[in-house]
Amino acid sequence: MDRIDFQQLKSGEVNLGTSIMAVQFSNGVVIGADSRTTTGSYIANRVTDKLTHVHDRVYCCRSGSAADTQAIADIVHYYLQMATQTTGERPSVHTAASVFQKLCYENKDGLSAGIIVAGWDKEVGPSVYNIPLGGGLFRQPWAIGGSGSTYVYGYCDATYQDGWGRDQTVEFVKNTLALAMARDGSSGGTIRMCVITEEGVERLFIPGNELPQFWSGSEVLAAPKTKVVLDPQVAPMVVE
Amino acid sequence: MASVFSPPGFDFSNTLRNNFFAEKGVPLPKATSTGTTIVGCLFADGIVLGADTRATEGPIVADKNCEKIHYITDNIRCCGAGTAADTEFTTALISSNMELHSLSTGRKPRVVTAMTMLKQMLFRYQGHIGAALVLGGVDATGPHLFTIHPHGSTDKLPYVTMGSGSLAAMAVFESSWKPNMSREDALELVKTAIKAGIFNDLGSGSNVDACVITASHTEMLRNIEMPNERVQKERQYGFRRGTTAWKSEEIRSLVVSEEVTILGAGDAMDTT
Numbered sequence: 464m465d466r467i468d469f470q471q472l473k474s475g476e477v478n479l480g481t482s483i484m485a486v487q488f489s490n491g492v493v494i495g496a497d498s499r500t501t502t503g504s505y506i507a508n509r510v511t512d513k514l515t516h517v518h519d520r521v522y523c524c525r526s527g528s529a530a531d532t533q534a535i536a537d538i539v540h541y542y543l544q545m546a547t548q549t550t551g552e553r554p555s556v557h558t559a560a561s562v563f564q565k566l567c568y569e570n571k572d573g574l575s576a577g578i579i580v581a582g583w584d585k586e587v588g589p590s591v592y593n594i595p596l597g598g599g600l601f602r603q604p605w606a607i608g609g610s611g612s613t614y615v616y617g618y619c620d621a622t623y624q625d626g627w628g629r630d631q632t633v634e635f636v637k638n639t640l641a642l643a644m645a646r647d648g649s650s651g652g653t654i655r656m657c658v659i660t661e662e663g664v665e666r667l668f669i670p671g672n673e674l675p676q677f678w679s680g681s682e683v684l685a686a687p688k689t690k691v692v693l694d695p696q697v698a699p700m701v702v703e
Numbered sequence: 704m705a706s707v708f709s710p711p712g713f714d715f716s717n718t719l720r721n722n723f724f725a726e727k728g729v730p731l732p733k734a735t736s737t738g739t740t741i742v743g744c745l746f747a748d749g750i751v752l753g754a755d756t757r758a759t760e761g762p763i764v765a766d767k768n769c770e771k772i773h774y775i776t777d778n779i780r781c782c783g784a785g786t787a788a789d790t791e792f793t794t795a796l797i798s799s800n801m802e803l804h805s806l807s808t809g810r811k812p813r814v815v816t817a818m819t820m821l822k823q824m825l826f827r828y829q830g831h832i833g834a835a836l837v838l839g840g841v842d843a844t845g846p847h848l849f850t851i852h853p854h855g856s857t858d859k860l861p862y863v864t865m866g867s868g869s870l871a872a873m874a875v876f877e878s879s880w881k882p883n884m885s886r887e888d889a890l891e892l893v894k895t896a897i898k899a900g901i902f903n904d905l906g907s908g909s910n911v912d913a914c915v916i917t918a919s920h921t922e923m924l925r926n927i928e929m930p931n932e933r934v935q936k937e938r939q940y941g942f943r944r945g946t947t948a949w950k951s952e953e954i955r956s957l958v959v960s961e962e963v964t965i966l967g968a969g970d971a972m973d974t975t
Contacts, residue, residue, distance in 0.1 A: 476830065477856045500858065505870065507850075508858040529856035534826045537819075573829070700861070701882055 476528055476575075477502050480649020482611030482640050483513060483524035485581035485591045486623075487604050488632040491660030492581040492589045495636040496524050497611065497644050498652035509652045518543045520664070521559045521582035522657055526609035527596070528575040535566050535576055555584040560592035560600055568598025577608045583659050611643030611650035618642055629658060633667065641675045670699070713831075738906020740868030741771060741782035742896045743837040744880060745861040746889035749846045749917035750839035753893035754782045755868065755901050756926070757908035764908070770925070772914050776801050776812040778921060779840030780914050781821075784866035785853060786833035793834045797821055814840040814847040818857055826855030835865045841918050868900025868907040875899045886915060894928055901930065 478501050485494040496513035499506055513525050515536045521543070525532035539562045546554045560580040567576055580592040593606035605623055607615060619639055627635070636656055644650045654674065656667040724730075738759045743752045754771035757764055773781045773794035779801070783790025797820045805812045818838055825832055836851040850863040862880045864872040875896040884892070893913055900907040911928040914921065 476854045477852050500856075502852070507852075508860060510860070511858065528854070530822075530826055530830075530852065530854035533822070533856050537823075 477507055477530060478528065478649070480611070480647065481513065481526040481609030482607070482615070482643035482647060482650040483526050483579055483609045484607040484612070484619075484636055484639055485524060485579045485605065486632050486636055487581070487589045487591050488627050488629060490589065491583055491629065491658060492591055493629070493632045493636050493656060493658050494522055494524055494579070494581045495640050495654060495656040496609075497640060497650040498655060499650055500529055501649055506652075511652070512655055514655055514657050516540070516664075517559055517580075518547070518554060518582070520553065520584065520659055520661075521556050521580065522659060522664070523559075523563065524579040524581070524608065526577040531574045531576045532578065535563065535574070535578070538566060539563055553584060555586055556580065556582040556590045556592065557584075557587070557602075560594065560602075563592075563594050564598055564600040567594055571596075571598045579606050579608050581606075581659065583661055585661075589659070607639065607643075609643075609650065611640075611647035614646040615639050615643045629660075633658065637669065638675055642677060644674070645677065738868075738904070739771065739784040739866030740864070740872050740897055740900025740904060740907040741784050741837050741866050742864045742869075742872050742876070742893055743782065743839045743848045743850075743862065744876065744889055744893055744896075745846055745848050745882075746884040746886060748886060749841045749915065750848055751886075751889045751893045752780055752782050752837060752839050752914040752916070753897045754912045755897055755907040756910045756912060757901075757906070758787055759906055767909050768926070770912065772912050772923070774798055775817050775838070775840070776805070778842060778916060779812060779814055779817055779838070780916060780921070780923075781817070781839075782837040782865070784835040784837075784869075789832045789834040790836065793821065793824065793832060794836070797824070811843055813842040813844065814838065814849065815844075818847075818849045818851065821851050822855045822857050824855075825851065825853060830854040837863055837865050839916060841916050846916070846918075864896065864900075866900070866907065868897075868904035871899040871903040872896035890915065890924075890927075898928070898930060 480499055480501050481497060483496040485492055494514055498509060498511045500508040500511045515523050515525060517523055517536060517540045523536055525536065539559060542562050543554050543559055546558065559582065563578055563580055567574060567578065577596055578594045580594065583589050591603055591606050593601045593603055593608065605619065607619060622635060633656065637654060640654050653671050654669040658665045658667065738757060739755060741754045743750060752772055756768045756771065758766035758769040771782055773783055775781050775794060775798045781794050783794060797817055800820055801812045801817055804816060821836060821838065825834060830853045833853050835853055838851060839848045848860060848863060850858045850860065850865060862876045864876065879892055890913060894911050897911045909931050910926045913924040913927045915924065
């Protein structure tokens with residue numbers, strides 16, 4: 464290949480447009496993603512779960528081709544289960560990330576997958592690994608990915624601080640994703656987050672109508688005159 | 704002597720012939736595509752699947768009443784959109800493998816098993832098998848509904864639509880689906896969604912098929928609604944005997960003599 468191809472999705476392939484991120488804090492990691500999957504301009508799934516379990520304390524965030532990343536995550540999940548049984552102990556986050564890297568690098572011509580691996584292990588504690596399109600492995604204190612990430616590099620660089628606790632990190636992830644979803648057409652829907660610590664994994668969910676609001680231009684454009692009241696009342700859907 | 708062994712994978716030896724034809728001005732015939740509107744929806748007791756019944760070959764309707772809801776196991780069914788041959792053979796293969804798997808594990812088959820088999824096969828063929836499926840069923844772990852795209856990605860949702868009429872059907876679902884509906888409400892919703900596809904999408908048409916799957920029992924409702932029955936023709940277009948003049952008439956039976964010898968055990972299986 465003479466040039467690096469960016470986001471080469473075949474026609475008809477389902478695309479995880481996406482905004483994903485993972486941030487390390489004192490005793491764990493917070494990972495988050497939007498919930499939109501698109502096929503061209505149609506939203507195939509508006510409540511996708513892009514935070515995929517590969518092991519008890521290791522999750523991955525998926526961006527790029529839905530088929531490719533689901534297949535890769537399934538293979539890694541299988542591999543880590545086997546490793547747990549053969550070694551008798553939990554695999555480290557670095558091991559999981561290395562398996563992802565091997566698959567992404569060795570099949571780079573046929574895959575379109577940008578993955579962020581994050582989790583907790585007892586050797587190192589919390590860690591975040593970014594595996595972009597070419598299949599390189601980069602350990603970072605915080606990582607963002609997907610098409611929506613390009614709009615929030617500035618916000619993240621300006622806001623991130625070392626030494627945060629759980630709640631501040633969750634706020635950071637939530638605000639970053641909300642900003643990315645507001646500007647990127649391929650990201651949207653709801654925010655899903657996981658907080659992974661030694662104790663366990665806590666799932667958080669923010670529905671689309673409760674996203675943090677930023678500048679909406681209401682001072683410049685006229686504020687809405689009528690408030691929309693849904694009739695009958697819409698009951699929230701049970702989400703798995 | 705020609706070998707009867709054929710190597711695994713696709714056989715591309717006809718491409719030479721196809722290229723020759725294309726040069727001579729004879730284009731490849733379009734594979735039968737099911738155009739299609741297929742849907743699935745979760746309700747209080749299980750799953751309702753729905754499909755239209757039109758199969759197209761380019762702009763022509765090849766089959767006005769085809770069956771798009773395929774059997775996987777007794778408690779699992781799969782609607783197929785995309786290339787008709789691909790959906791037919793893929794679902795038949797997985798159905799066969801599911802039965803073998805169930806016998807081998809000694810357990811009732813599960814929807815996730817069928818989903819995993821389908822997605823791994825479609826991913827292996829990198830989208831060349833044009834099968835877009837709505838897989839639904841009720842197993843020991845409860846009711847499940849999945850959508851599977853030709854490249855092998857899957858989504859697990861409470862209501863799904865696929866095919867060229869999916870946008871029309873999804874509009875119906877998005878405005879009217881509620882959790883924990885009754886069987887009657889769910890069936891009405893599915894029928895409305897399929898009809899939206901039938902009347903607003905050119906690739907879908909004819910009748911509505913449905914299938915209701917619950918923990919105890921699966922019911923196939925073939926042609927549950929037929930909103931496109933042909934009206935009675937206004938006139939009789941037959942030709943009266945004598946329209947064409949004839950001079951003489953001779954009727955011959957083509958069977959001169961017939962002798963039937965029953966071999967073996969007749970219709971029963973021959974175990975000799």
